[in-house]
Amino acid sequence: MSSYDLIVIGTGPGGYVCAIRAAQLGMKVAVVEKRATHGGTCLNVGCIPSKALLHASELYEEAGHGFAGMGIKAQPELDLPAMLAFKDDGVDGNVKGVEFLLKKNKVDAYHGTGTIEAPGKVKVTPDEGEAQTLEAKAIVIATGSDVASLPGIEIDEKKVVSSTGALSLPEVPKRLLLIGGGVIGLELGSVWRRLGAEVTVVEFLDRILPPEDKEVSKQFQKILQKQGMTFKLSSKVTAVEHDGDGLKVTVEPAKGGDAETLDADVVLVCVGRRPFTDTLGLDEVGVERDEKGRVKTDGHFKTNIDGIYAIGDVITGPMLAHKAEDEGVAVAEILAGQAGHVNYDAIPSVVYTYPEVASVGKTEEALKEAGIAYKVGKFPFLANGRAKVNRTTDGFVKILADAKTDRVLGVHMIGPDVGNMIAEAVLAMEFGASAEDIARTCHAHPTLPEAVKEAAMAVDGRAIHM
Secondary structure (H helix, E strand, O other): OOEEEEEEEOOOHHHHHHHHHHHHOOOOEEEEEOOOOOOHHHHHHOHHHHHHHHHHHHHHHHHHHOOHHHOOOOOOOOOHHHHHHHHHHHHHHHHHHHHHHHHHOOOEEEEOEEEEEEOOEEEEEOOOOOOEEEEEEEEEEOOOEEEOOOOOOOOOOOOEEOHHHHOOOOOOOOEEEEEOOOHHHHHHHHHHHHOOOEEEEEOOOOOOOOOOOHHHHHHHHHHHHHHOOEEEOOEEEEEEEEEOOEEEEEEEEOOOOOOEEEEEOEEEEOOOEEEOOOOOOHHHHOOOEOOOOOEOOOOOOEOOOOOEEEOHHHOOOOOOHHHHHHHHHHHHHHHOOOOOOOOHHHOOEEEOOOOEEEEEEOOHHHHHHHOOOEEEEEEEHHHOHHHHHHOOOOOEEEEEEEOOOOEEEEEEEEEOOHHHHHHHHHHHHHOOOEHHHHHOOOOOOOOOOHHHHHHHHHOOOOOOOO
């Protein structure tokens, strides 16, 4: 029986990063992965392939509608199989990269379903061949999450698809209906809208992107409507029926009322994700879970069972790859006797549509609810020189600072490239910066991040360019 210091179940962003960091710290490490390739949902059927399609579809739309205004004549023609091949090639490169990194750090990889038989024992059952049991001083559960479904709506990954199926549609649907107005739905909806689909979003709540700052959500919806998306808010889908080659979708008001029927060629179910803990043997071992099925952990990622830890989507907190990565590093360092820590107040969130949405820290709504007095500094991209010349003026940067101390409490952006720009805000918050600190930091001109500096100046009512 092979014995290790640490076994990590799952090689998504949290799992493989945890394994590599533990190996760097001198541990003998193994990983168990049920897929044929490493990288989990994120690299295989999530963040990476969706970004490839977002990038390609954005260029396609820009070539068709934006180039002429810059003096470039182009008539783009869509080759969907080639675009999907471009996506697959990107995925292949990334998963091979993870495989290389595990080998480089001398991490043993086992492919098969991992089940915790007892503290310190993990059974690996491959698709073919005999199962084997591994021993370890510590086990980290990093099995991520799976697509959440709706009762009575069967996902066949052909006409009614999850995010996985939406990455590989064989043709552009004429009418695409999204159930859910969250990050995943809006990103994939954006892809297919750019490629020619009519997109309708049905959202149960009264606004899209519910966790985001309310002002950002409202502005974002207006922009997406201008791009051609249709929204039905405070509504729910109660039935999806096959009708010849198409679908009949029954939509009702969330609070009750008359139903209506919408026609669609493809329905994308994107109502969130649930922690993947089904095949791990947690109940048999006695690992406690909460009402949402998430593994319960203490402040150091430890479960109620000695030697068993959990990170990423299977525990509480935002289901984000980079959150899982930080937790993976932290738990590896804790196991090595160091002081691993994650600052949950400085975890950024990004929506990779166009324009992008990015945020970190508290929203205005959260600060009001907590009774914290704050100041607001806001600066529109319309007043930014680089955005103007690039014709990318939709959106703004908003900085929320403590009314007494000026410490940055939250930053919210909608606009071009804000997924990259948010890093400055995260770093500022990590170091406990004030809005004044950002305002006094020299930003290169002409650049989009100048909007961050101006928003910081606006906290004190002294923005220059508006």
